[in-house]
Amino acid sequence: MRAASTESDGDDFTGSLSRRRVAIVGLGLMGGSLAMALRGRCAALLGVDRDPRTLALALEWGVVERAGSDPEKILPEADLVILSVPVQKIIAYLTELPRLHPGNPIVIDLGSTKKGILQAMADLPERFDPLGGHPMCGKESSSLENADPLIYQEATFAFVSLPRTSALARRLAEELAVAVGAHALWLEAETHDRWVANTSQVPYLVANALAGSVPLEAAPLVGPGFRSTARLAGSSLEMMGDILATNQMPILEALQKVRQRLEKFESLLEYSQFEDLQRLLSEGRNQYHTLVAKEGKK
DSSP states (O other): OOOOOOOOOOTOSSTTTTGGGEEOHHHHOOHHHHHHHHTTSSEEEEOSSOHHHHHHHHHHHTTTSSSOOOOHGGGOSSSEEOOSSSSSHHHHHHHHHHHHHHHHHHEEEEEEHHHHHHEEETTTTTTOOEEEEHHHHHHOOGGGGGGOGGGGGOOOOEEEEEETTTTTHHHHHHHHHHTTTTTEEOOOOHHHHHHHIIIIHHHHHHHHHHHSSSSSGGGOOOOOOHHHHHGGGGGHHHHHHHHHHTHHHHHHHHHHHHHHHHHHHHHHTTTTTTHHHHHHHHHHHHHHHHHHHHHHOO
């Protein structure tokens, strides 16, 4: 087994991704899709996953070159470690990483909230070079069987650096985003968590509430509108549970805004104030088009 080099790479390191031995921890939807998108773009591609079936499938499909369930046997070979597991498992991995890896790797995560992860990264020994990441893409079905290298295409790949993050690690993160067809966006952890509460986590809760409130006898009339609106309700409970538990205050603030708007709808409908209702609906539609247009111009 070859441990990752403990020598400093220096800021003149060029062609960094193509020369990196990359280990992805978690070969589900996001990690598996990332591995597929990185094939042929790095020196070696390794995988860690606790599920034997996922490991077997990853090797059968050639998603990674080598994979195993024991991170101690895989991670020391990598000089770039990417953590693609639920948020609280990422935090747990970060506490174990000094024991699992004897070298000085760059460490990037794909977690959906950043504050807790960045705090754990700050506690890593100085030999590690960490930064946070979060690609804004995915599906509600989180397994390797649903992996698709194209899900990163044109997506925003948010990154959050620490004061200790090197210029080399920042360049490598941007190169990683370009390699999978995404757009890098650098944010502060608090800003990221506040924005994503509005654009991802509250939409999940709204979709879940919608799905949970529709009577089963209405199933014959379920059509594309319901499916597209409630799609996020099918997301992994483990993943979403971690996300909700690690971003409570921004989610609560965003939920309050949605609740206030729903209460306006309810009041206007109750008192048949249809002109005011039309104005409120128009305001929401215009906001939607503005948000989507800005997303499309990144």
